Amino acid sequence: MDISERKDLRGAKLEGANLRGANLKEADLRGADLSHADLTEANLEGANLIEANIEKTTLQLAKLHLASFKEANLQGANLQGADLYGANLQGANLRGANLYGVDLQEAKLEGAKLEGAYFIEANLQGAYLMKANFQGANLIKANFQGANFVEANLEGVNLKGANLERVDFKEANLERANLRGVNLQEAKLEEAKLERADLKGASLERANLKKANLEGANLEGANLQEANLEEANLEGANLQGANLQEANLEEANLEGADLKEASLERAILKEANFEGADLEGAKLEGANFTGGRHLSINQLSKVKTLHDTKLDGELLIPLKKKYPALFEKSDE
Numbered sequence: 001m002d003i004s005e006r007k008d009l010r011g012a013k014l015e016g017a018n019l020r021g022a023n024l025k026e027a028d029l030r031g032a033d034l035s036h037a038d039l040t041e042a043n044l045e046g047a048n049l050i051e052a053n054i055e056k057t058t059l060q061l062a063k064l065h066l067a068s069f070k071e072a073n074l075q076g077a078n079l080q081g082a083d084l085y086g087a088n089l090q091g092a093n094l095r096g097a098n099l100y101g102v103d104l105q106e107a108k109l110e111g112a113k114l115e116g117a118y119f120i121e122a123n124l125q126g127a128y129l130m131k132a133n134f135q136g137a138n139l140i141k142a143n144f145q146g147a148n149f150v151e152a153n154l155e156g157v158n159l160k161g162a163n164l165e166r167v168d169f170k171e172a173n174l175e176r177a178n179l180r181g182v183n184l185q186e187a188k189l190e191e192a193k194l195e196r197a198d199l200k201g202a203s204l205e206r207a208n209l210k211k212a213n214l215e216g217a218n219l220e221g222a223n224l225q226e227a228n229l230e231e232a233n234l235e236g237a238n239l240q241g242a243n244l245q246e247a248n249l250e251e252a253n254l255e256g257a258d259l260k261e262a263s264l265e266r267a268i269l270k271e272a273n274f275e276g277a278d279l280e281g282a283k284l285e286g287a288n289f290t291g292g293r294h295l296s297i298n299q300l301s302k303v304k305t306l307h308d309t310k311l312d313g314e315l316l317i318p319l320k321k322k323y324p325a326l327f328e329k330s331d332e
Contacts, residue, residue, distance in 0.1 A: 025063075035073075255294075261304075274299060284309045297322070 009024075012032040019039045026046040043063045049072050056076040064079075068088040075093050080100045088108045096116045099307045104124045112132045119139045126146045134154045141161045148168045156277040158178045160162040168188040175193050176314045181201045189209045196216045215235045223243045230248050246266045256276040275294035280302040288310040289295060297318055300306065306319065306326040320327055 279303050289315075303328070 003167050010028050010030045012029065014037055015033050015035050017034070017037045019037055019042055021159045022039065022042045024042060024044045024047055028048045029052050030050045031052060032049070033053045034057050035053045036057060038058045039062050039105050040058055040060045041062060042059070044067050045063050045065045047067045050068055050070045052069070052072045054069070054072055054074045054077050057074070057081050058078045060080045062079070062082045064082050064084045064087050065322070066086045068085070070088050070091045071091045072089075073093045074089075074097050075095045076097060077094070078098045079102050082102050084102055084104045084107050085256055086106045087104070088114050090108050090258050091111045092109075093113045094117050095113050097114075097118070098119055100123050101121045102119075102123070104106055104122060104127050106126045107124070108128045110128055110130045112129075114137050115135045116135070117134075117137045119137060119142045121140075122142045124142060124144045124147050127144070128148050129152050130148055130150045131153045131167070134152060134157050137154075137157050139157055139159045139162055142159070143163045143267075144167050145163050145165050147164075149172045149307050150168055150170045151172060152169070153173045155173050155178055156177060157174070159182055161181050163184050163186045164187055166186045166188075167184070169192045170188050171191045172189075173193045174197050177194070177197045179199045179202055180195055182199075182203070183219050183248050184198050184202055184204045184207050187204070187207045187213050188227055189204065189207055192209070192212045192219050194212055194214045196218075196233075197214070198218045199222050200220045202219070202222045204222055204227050206223045206226045207224070207248045209232050210228050211231045213233045214237050215233050216237065217234070218238045219242050220240045221242060222239070223245050225243050225245045227244070227247045229252050230258075231251045232249070233253045234257050235253050237254075238258045239262050240258050241261045242259075242261050243263045244267050245263050247264075248268045249272050250268050250270045252269070252272045252296055254277045255273050258278050259282050260278055260282040263283045264287045265283055267284075267288070269287055269289050269292060271291040271293065271295045272289075277299065279299050283304045283305055284303050285305050286308045290310050290312055292312070295315065297315060300311075300315065300319055301323050305325065305328075306323075307329050311319070
């Protein structure tokens with residue numbers, strides 16, 4: 001069937017059709033059935049596919065620039081290498097879809113269902129992903145620079161090696177997510193759910209984690225320099241060897257946290273909870289611990305240095321008397 005010249009295809013029955021290379025630019029395919037069809041390298045730029053059925057359809061290398069897939073069913077579709085720049089996928093069903101290497105720059109994916117989808121090496125720079133469900137999706141090496149994930153569900157996703165610089169994850173669910181070694185510099189993670197997330201070696205410089213829940217998270221060797229962790233929950237978190245220089249941890253919960261060998265120079269830790277926290281070998285030069293709760297002489301006696309550290313008098317006086325060497329300037 002030659003439909004390359006037709007523009008009004010509303011409700012068309014095209015299930016299983018061979019439309020390889022077809023020119024459907026700006027065509028109206030609202031509510032059309034394109035399930036199992038072959039649209040490899042087809043031109044659908046600016047096309048209207050609102051509420052269309054595109055389940056298990058092949059759209060490899062298709063031109064979908066500015067196309068509208070609002071509320072469309074793309075479950076299991078193959079979009080590998082497709083151009084979806086600026087496309088509207090609001091509320092679309094992309095469960096299990098293959099989005100390997102797709103261009104989704106500035107695409108609208110608010111409320112999209114993306115469970116189990118493959119976004120490996122996809123470009124989502126500047127995309128709108130608010131309230132989208134990414135549960136179980138594979139996002140390895142994807143570029144999300146400047147994307148908006150506000151209230152998105154990313155529980156258990158694999159974001160290893162992804163570029164998430166300046167991404168907005170406010171109130172997003174990243175529980176048990178694999179964020180090992182990712183770039184989250186200047187990311188917005190206020191009130192984000194990061195329980196048991198793997199952030200080993202991640203770059204979080206100047207990230208905003210205010211009131212974020214990082215209970216049981218793995219932050220070993222992570223760079224949190226100048227990060228905002230005010231009122232964050234770090235109960236039981238692994239911060240071994242982490243860089244927290246000049247970070248703001250005011251009123252943070254560090255109960256049972258592992259801070260061995262961590263760098264906390266010039267960090268703000270006022271009124272933080274240190275119950276059961278391990279500070280062995282930590283560098284605290286110039287840090288502010290005033291008002292620290294459940295902080296003991298025994299904990300502070302095991303740190304590397306307390307030079308120029310601000311402490312309440314009930315801790316400072318006995319520590320200086322019993323461990324004067326801790327207050328000497330380090331040679332390092």
